[in-house]
Amino acid sequence: MGELRPLGEDLTQESRALAEVLRKLFEGLEVSVRRYAARRRRDPGTFSRYLNGTRLPPWPVVMEMLTDLAEHRGATVTAETIEFVRELYGSALDANSSPKHAVQIIEQQLADADHVSRRSSVRGDVLGDALLDRKHRIADLEVRLNQMEATLTAERERAGQLAAAHPEVSELLGERDVLRQEVTRLGNELQTAQEQRANAEARCDLLERQLEAVERPAALPLLPLPQPQPTPMPKVLVVDDQPDNLLAMTAVLETLDQELVTVSSGREALKALLHHDDFAVIIMDVQMPEMDGYETAGHIKRRPRNRDVPIIFLTAMGVDPEHTARGYAAGAVDYISKPFDPWALRAKVAVFTEIHLERRVGNPATG
DSSP states (O other): OOSOOOOOTTOOHHHHHHHHHHHHHHHTTOSOHHHHHHHTTOOHHHHHHHHTTSSOOOHHHHHHHHHHHHHHHTSOOOHHHHHHHHHHHHHHHHHHOOHHHHHHHHHHHHHHHHHHHHHHHHHHHHHHHHHHHHHHHHHHHHHHHHHHHHTSOGGGOSHHHHHHHOHHHHHHHHHHHHHHHHHHHHHHHHHHHHHHHHHHHHHHHHHHHHHHHHHSSSOSSOOOOOOSSOOOOOEEEEEOSOHHHHHHHHHHHTTSSSEEEEESSHHHHHHHHHHOOOEEEEEEESOOSSSOHHHHHHHHHTSTTTTTSOEEEEESSOOOHHHHHHHHHHTOOEEEESSOOHHHHHHHHHHHHHHHHHHHHHOGGGO
8 A cells, every 4th residue: 555556447537637646746745655644544545546546535635735745845835736736626526527426416315305204204193193092092081080070079079179089080180191291292293203204305305406407408507587677696605614615616606697605604604694685595514613514504594584595514524314414403405515516516506596586586575
């Protein structure tokens, strides 16, 4: 694992060009692959594939290499060098992405959302049956209690005297109280299951529209819906603390007919939402210093003015159930992983823009 592996076979021209530059940069570090991977706490096999072109590295990995090379040589990396590598990276990213890959990503998300919907539906049925059973049992108890009351003397009709004089009545009352508590609990759980199913169904609808956006003959860029009168272009707010990520997302999204607003922190995002109107969607990095994406989303959703703006979380942590559950709880409506697929990101933003324009046409006063 100390030597560089040969360049991969059947590489695209763009991937080969990027890999060759990365190999030259790495050779300037004068260190083995295994040692450098250990230094950066990375898997040596994965890092080796970055250098032979068979796997595209995340952009921060490329920047780490440039920074380490500058430190090793005792000289700063020029802006021209960074821009040159960034352009190669962007070309390789586009060349290795395709509508087919985007479809695979979105179809997997659709399968996950459908699974949540079906699981919530089954749980809702079980809870509904249990809730109905408890209500029937309470009704039966009420009948029995009424029958007992009818047999009591007028002097013992008050509830306290009834319980003292008739232990069976006290027992039935206690059983009824327990059942009423269960009805409350089951009702809350049923409402949660129903909300989870409704949210999952809404995600399924969105994802199906995203698949249609990728598969359109004209695909992307997407033209806006006809407007009854000239109106401002919808805005997209992009939030990421890494300037290179902002540049990459700007390059991907600039083909769409929208105005991009880019900020580098959660606090700046909140300020942007105060000073700008007409946002169709927010794309927000999860991992940011000071105020992360979850906290920022929570603040946004607490503002009546912004609570309906959809949020797409961009994350390098992987889209697993724990992270997605926390994201949806914070108010996110969608997720995409880093390194992101350009086609998938454009499709998602295009669909949310379509929805925004549809709502604006239907209710011009809110535009």
